[in-house]
Amino acid sequence: MNTEAPLSKQQIAALVAADIEAGSFVNLGIGQPTLVADHLTPEQDVTLHTENGMLGMGPAAHGDETDADLINAGKIPVTELPGAAYFHHADSFAMMRGGHLDVCVLGAFQVSAAGDLANWSTGAPDAIPAVGGAMDLAIGAKQTWVMMSLFTRDGVAKFVDTLEYPVTGLGCVTRVYTESAVFLLGPDGVRVRSTHGIDLEELRARVPVALATIEA
Amino acid sequence: MAPRIAGSAAEAVAGIADGSTVMIGGFGNAGQPMELIDALLQGGATGLTVVNNNAGQADEGLALLIKERRVAKIVCSFPRQADSWHFDAAYRAGEIGLELVPQGNLAERIRAAGAGIGAFFTPTGYGTQLAAGKETREIDGVNYVLEHALKADVALIKALHADEKGNLVYRKTARNFGPIMATAATRTIAQVEEIVPVGSLDPEHVITPGIFVDTLVRLRAAATPVSRQKESA
Numbered sequence: 001m002n003t004e005a006p007l008s009k010q011q012i013a014a015l016v017a018a019d020i021e022a023g024s025f026v027n028l029g030i031g032q033p034t035l036v037a038d039h040l041t042p043e044q045d046v047t048l049h050t051e052n053g054m055l056g057m058g059p060a061a062h063g064d065e066t067d068a069d070l071i072n073a074g075k076i077p078v079t080e081l082p083g084a085a086y087f088h089h090a091d092s093f094a095m096m097r098g099g100h101l102d103v104c105v106l107g108a109f110q111v112s113a114a115g116d117l118a119n120w121s122t123g124a125p126d127a128i129p130a131v132g133g134a135m136d137l138a139i140g141a142k143q144t145w146v147m148m149s150l151f152t153r154d155g156v157a158k159f160v161d162t163l164e165y166p167v168t169g170l171g172c173v174t175r176v177y178t179e180s181a182v183f184l185l186g187p188d189g190v191r192v193r194s195t196h197g198i199d200l201e202e203l204r205a206r207v208p209v210a211l212a213t214i215e216a
Numbered sequence: 217m218a219p220r221i222a223g224s225a226a227e228a229v230a231g232i233a234d235g236s237t238v239m240i241g242g243f244g245n246a247g248q249p250m251e252l253i254d255a256l257l258q259g260g261a262t263g264l265t266v267v268n269n270n271a272g273q274a275d276e277g278l279a280l281l282i283k284e285r286r287v288a289k290i291v292c293s294f295p296r297q298a299d300s301w302h303f304d305a306a307y308r309a310g311e312i313g314l315e316l317v318p319q320g321n322l323a324e325r326i327r328a329a330g331a332g333i334g335a336f337f338t339p340t341g342y343g344t345q346l347a348a349g350k351e352t353r354e355i356d357g358v359n360y361v362l363e364h365a366l367k368a369d370v371a372l373i374k375a376l377h378a379d380e381k382g383n384l385v386y387r388k389t390a391r392n393f394g395p396i397m398a399t400a401a402t403r404t405i406a407q408v409e410e411i412v413p414v415g416s417l418d419p420e421h422v423i424t425p426g427i428f429v430d431t432l433v434r435l436r437a438a439a440t441p442v443s444r445q446k447e448s449a
Contacts, residue, residue: 051319052243053389068246069390075244086388088395088423089243089269090327093320097340121345128307129316130296136320136340170343170359 006179006197012147014039016105016177019145020046024102027051027137030074032147033105047083049101051133053092056084073133093133096140104141106134108148108173109165110158113209115173115185117146118165138169150178150207157207159183184214219382219429221411225255228405228433232256232370235288237265239326239397240278241373244270247390249374249407250277251435256372262286267326267368269319269393271295271303282306289313291366293322318346321363323396329367330399330428338363371401375424378408379417382426391423398428405431 007015009032017039020026027049028034037059040046048057050072057072058079066077087095095101110118120134121127138144151157159176176183181203182193191212195203204211222228229252232238238256242248257280266287271294272279281287283302290312295303306312317325318340328336337360341347351362373394375384384406386394398404406424411434 050389052246053392067388069388071244071246071389075246080388086386086391088391089319089323089393090396093323097320097324097338128296128300128304129314130294131316131318131346132294133319135318135344135346139339139342140320167344 002194003196008179009035010038012177012179015182016145016147017041017044019175020044020103022046025049025055025100027096027101027104027141029104029106029134029137031107033107034074036105036147049092049095050078051089051092051096051137053087053089054080054084055087055095056081058084093136093140096133096136099140099142101141103143103145104137105145105147106137108146108158108176110160110163111146111148111173111176111185112160112163113185113190115144115171116163117144117168117173118163119146120168121166123166134168138172143174144169144172145175145177146173147177150180155206157209159207159209161208183211188212218380219378219406219426220431221380222405222431222433225251225407225433225435226258228252228407228431229255229259229370229372232259232261234261235263235265236261236369237267237367239267239368239371239373239393239401241371241392241394241397242268242270242277243389243392245273245277246388247374247386247392247394248277249372252372252374252405252407252433253277253281257281257284257286263288265289265291267291267322267366267397269293269322270297271300271314273297274299275302279303282312285311287312289315291315291317291322293317293319316346322366323393325363325366326393326396326400329365330396333365335362335364337361366400368397368401369403371397371404373397373404373406375406375408377410377412377417378406378429378432379412379426380414382406382429382432383417383419383422384408384424384426384429385417385421386423395424398424403430404428405433407433407435409436410434 013035061077
């Protein structure tokens with residue numbers, strides 16, 4: 001549904017959470033995607049995966065609950081929910097690469113119209129490279145959704161025709177959730193599902209991607 | 217053959233030669249065998265190739281091994297962290313080699329080595345800088361990259377309990393790389409909080425069968441969190 005105002009990060013997270021089908025196995029990437037967990041309802045019965053070796057991850061641990069042996073992929077202490085399971089790294093990434101996870105939600109520097117994702121490196125020459133599970137996460141789940149701001153601080157669109165940043169995965173992103181619009185990506189191109197604080201005309205003017213509407 | 221039970225961490229890591237490839241378990245500090253790494257540092261081995269998910273945190277464990285320039289090369293997925301200052305300094309000074317590997321490829325390369333697989337085709341990394349120059353193949357319409365097995369001379373891992381046969385059980389997300397590294401090294405050294413008599417572990421609960429473990433050392437955690445005491449009681 002279109003709104004007059006741009007969405008806050010929590011509103012984007014709520015939208016993503018509402019779109020996750022009941023009973024799904026989901027991996028939430030580090031950063032903005034972790035906010036999605038706060039908006040999942042018990043009725044949805046979503047099982048969270050953390051790639052360092054756990055299904056059934058609960059909320060962040062506080063005080064006495066903190067346990068150095070129980071952390072998430074961001075190395076933050078977390079809790080376990082009833083029915084949780086632990087496994088080693090090869091099994092964890094087999095779970096991902098093997099297409100057993102339903103949805104993976106990731107942050108991004110850029111996404112292309114073809115669903116190519118850039119989120120692991122800015123390509124800055126002096127940066128120390130680090131990739132972690134980004135490339136596995138990008139291509140592993142049945143669906144990869146991105147949460148990001150649509151524009152850089154300078155107002156340049158991060159949803160692009162061709163990536164300028166180093167590739168994380170090719171043709172892997174099927175949805176992009178931003179403060180200004182939600183995009184659905186598919187073989188027939190990109191459709192705008194909703195706009196927020198911007199109309200379609202301005203969106204088309206500022207985003208260098210052919211945009212169809214959901215009805216088209 | 218039952219594993220050797222070492223009386224100390226120093227005894228457990230004795231004989232690790234200069235230039236060895238050493239796998240070190242752990243994801244961040246969870247499951248990192250700190251005492252074994254300290255003993256390796258004190259033992260003086262240098263020119264090491266280290267395989268770990270990260271490149272050390274703060275001023276302990278693997279970070280100190282890097283600080284002292286004992287590591288010639290590291291194979292890892294995520295070296296850059298807020299507290300990875302010793303790696304950062306060594307890397308910027310050109311004093312450590314880095315082979316950056318996507319995390320799942322790192323795990324699968326280790327698993328493959330332990331399982332006698334020479335190489336495998338994986339979709340992870342296809343079309344990226346980290347697959348540059350590698351053989352690729354299209355299989356059933358999907359593009360894959362050839363990745364080779366990764367083995368080691370020694371694996372240093374941490375588990376919760378062992379029995380005298382070397383069967384291991386782990387604790388929560390500290391399990392991470394332990395089970396696969398145990399399979400991929402010529403010599404696997406495990407530090408555990410308790411070594412229990414044969415027959416004390418439920419065979420159904422064993423995660424790493426003792427066949428993969430060569431040396432055990434009991435090292436009680438210095439400060440055991442309340443929740444851990446309850447768990448391991």
